[in-house]
Amino acid sequence: MLYAGVDLGTSAVKLLLMDGEGKIRKIVSREYPLYFPHPGWSEQKPEDWYAMTIDGLKELLADSDKSELAGISFGGQMHGLVILDDQDQVIRPAILWNDGRTTKETAYLNEVIGKETLSKYTANIAFTGFTAPKILWVKENEPENFARIAKIMLPKDYLAYRLSGVHCTDVSDASGMLLFDVKNRCWSKEMLDICGVKEEMMAKIYESYEAVGTLLPEVAAELGVSTDVKVVAGAGDNAAAAVGTGTVGDGRCNISLGTSGTIFISSEKFGVDKFNALHAFAHADGHYHLMGCMLSAASCNKWWMDEIIGTKDYAAEQKQIEKLGENHVYFLPYLMGERSPHNDPNARATFIGMTMDTTRADMTQAVLEGVAFALRDSLEVARALGIHIERTKICGGGAKSPLWKKIIANVMNLKVDVIESEEGPALGGAILAAVACGEFASVEDAAQKLVKIVDTVEPDPELVEKYEARYQQFRQIYPTCKELFPKIL
Numbered sequence: 001m002l003y004a005g006v007d008l009g010t011s012a013v014k015l016l017l018m019d020g021e022g023k024i025r026k027i028v029s030r031e032y033p034l035y036f037p038h039p040g041w042s043e044q045k046p047e048d049w050y051a052m053t054i055d056g057l058k059e060l061l062a063d064s065d066k067s068e069l070a071g072i073s074f075g076g077q078m079h080g081l082v083i084l085d086d087q088d089q090v091i092r093p094a095i096l097w098n099d100g101r102t103t104k105e106t107a108y109l110n111e112v113i114g115k116e117t118l119s120k121y122t123a124n125i126a127f128t129g130f131t132a133p134k135i136l137w138v139k140e141n142e143p144e145n146f147a148r149i150a151k152i153m154l155p156k157d158y159l160a161y162r163l164s165g166v167h168c169t170d171v172s173d174a175s176g177m178l179l180f181d182v183k184n185r186c187w188s189k190e191m192l193d194i195c196g197v198k199e200e201m202m203a204k205i206y207e208s209y210e211a212v213g214t215l216l217p218e219v220a221a222e223l224g225v226s227t228d229v230k231v232v233a234g235a236g237d238n239a240a241a242a243v244g245t246g247t248v249g250d251g252r253c254n255i256s257l258g259t260s261g262t263i264f265i266s267s268e269k270f271g272v273d274k275f276n277a278l279h280a281f282a283h284a285d286g287h288y289h290l291m292g293c294m295l296s297a298a299s300c301n302k303w304w305m306d307e308i309i310g311t312k313d314y315a316a317e318q319k320q321i322e323k324l325g326e327n328h329v330y331f332l333p334y335l336m337g338e339r340s341p342h343n344d345p346n347a348r349a350t351f352i353g354m355t356m357d358t359t360r361a362d363m364t365q366a367v368l369e370g371v372a373f374a375l376r377d378s379l380e381v382a383r384a385l386g387i388h389i390e391r392t393k394i395c396g397g398g399a400k401s402p403l404w405k406k407i408i409a410n411v412m413n414l415k416v417d418v419i420e421s422e423e424g425p426a427l428g429g430a431i432l433a434a435v436a437c438g439e440f441a442s443v444e445d446a447a448q449k450l451v452k453i454v455d456t457v458e459p460d461p462e463l464v465e466k467y468e469a470r471y472q473q474f475r476q477i478y479p480t481c482k483e484l485f486p487k488i489l
Helices: 047-062 103-122 131-141 143-149 153-166 171-177 189-195 217-223 236-243 297-310 314-319 360-384 400-411 426-435 441-451 461-474 477-481
Strands: 003-007 012-019 024-031 069-076 081-084 151-153 168-169 205-206 211-214 228-230 254-259 262-268 280-281 288-294 330-332 351-353 391-395 413-420 453-459
Touching: 003 047, 003 153, 003 236, 003 426, 012 047, 012 426, 024 047, 047 153, 047 217, 069 205, 069 426, 081 153, 081 297, 103 131, 103 189, 131 143, 131 171, 131 189, 151 153, 153 168, 153 211, 153 228, 168 171, 168 426, 171 205, 171 236, 211 330, 228 426, 236 254, 236 262, 236 288, 236 426, 254 400, 262 360, 288 360, 297 314, 297 360, 314 360, 330 360, 330 461, 330 477, 351 477, 360 400, 360 461, 391 400, 400 413, 400 453, 400 461, 426 441
Parallel strands: 003 069, 069 228, 168 205, 254 391, 391 413
Antiparallel strands: 003 012, 012 024, 081 151, 211 228, 254 262, 262 288, 280 288, 330 351, 413 453
């Protein structure tokens, strides 16, 4: 049988077709507009998502036996606010994860309601990107739209609704709304009250590998497939990517070096760090995960290469780097503020330690190391919870660099496993569809059979020791600069 994974990204939807053996048959993508109606705002039209998804599915299935399609599932951009009226029509454009308009509402939740209370209800604190602050913003600034709300949804869940007719969400994506009781995997009535919404306005909750229904007859007819095709809940993009990299079960880790950077740690047990430095979310495998998210990762290197030194030959620049663990230049990678573990939108990128003999290669090396050090900040929070990690998978554009992988392995003192197929949330979505259709007994079973490690970067004890000293210096820079950042905005 065949399984489709739909990765609803911020710039495009990526669609992947996988067979029951895990072989990827085809990948297509479709772009759609991103709107910035005011500085710091970021919106998209859910109708564009659906139109491009249907168009993409047609191309995805064009060369295959359509009768073999058994299920469709999703990975998708998290935290976005989609609101529907009582006719299931979109009320206003979706407010996205990277929208920054909710500073006031986020401060209200963290400072008036209180971080301790939020953590008690949801296992997390408020960030500007989360969904609950967006709801409060609409309530305050667009009361006429707020009054019309009949359903509150997340981006990928709007697609599932259009395909199946079911208002649904999954536990991993719901975890990022600040409306969800992560520990008990249900809506938090207290948080719904704080936001002034009723539980009937929320979607029905499913595990990520559960079918929510089947294709609506008119959708099946348009695609030329059976009405028996299952629509499966799917997962938020990071949880779906974790499924695609086999980061499921207890104590598994994945590092993503994309535009943003994440360290994702799966766990069978629910856990929250006392400062809420990491996100504590439900995982797509039926358990839980902790996640540290830094807002600028591979984008730091892109910025340095493209905008500052003016080259596209990233590999050539990295060839000049020879002395790892001996660099006296440090780089704070906070080009867009920072989320984990500092939760500081005022944080800024900083070079420090340059002297007259500092070279271009030293600066490039500092950028790569700065991202690795910042990711380790989140790893240290997990270690403080008693979580023991010995190895990690790695994915994302930055993971194509052998040097960066070597730096990560030695800064973190972790074995870094490189996997054969790195297709992220789309592959995770296809795997979740296969599990829902009975192809595999569980998400862990599917990951064990489908995800293959092709290389491992081992840490070097001597280099680990050198980087340990460098990291202890790095971690002192942000606290020293913290009070200065708001003054130079």
